[in-house]
Amino acid sequence: xxxxxxxxxxxxxxxxxxxxxxxxxxxxxxxxxxxxxxxxxxxxxxxxxxxxxxxxxxxxxxxxxxxxxxxxxxxxxxxxxxxxxxx
Numbered sequence: 341x342x343x344x345x346x347x348x349x350x351x352x353x354x355x356x357x358x359x360x361x362x363x364x365x366x367x368x369x370x371x372x373x374x375x376x377x378x379x380x381x382x383x384x385x386x387x388x389x390x391x392x393x394x395x396x397x398x399x400x401x402x403x404x405x406x407x408x409x410x411x412x413x414x415x416x417x418x419x420x421x422x423x424x425x426x427x
């Protein structure tokens with residue numbers, strides 16, 4: 341299965357703001373956010389994670405939800421062009 345579209349959606353979302361596992365699943369249709377984050381890290385992107393408690397769209401409280409933040413000031417377009425074949 342080709343997960344590249346999900347990787348792109350994660351990266352696009354992270355460029356806008358930090359994202360949680362729930363936001364990536366519910367708002368960006370990414371079924372396995374942690375795996376997509378790992379792929380981006382392997383491609384050279386610096387992504388940090390902290391764990392938070394928050395409610396999903398149905399109001400259910402979840403603890404230890406990963407919140408990912410894209411770090412660094414590298415030019416993303418250069419990295420994407422360099423790492424495109426990895427996806």
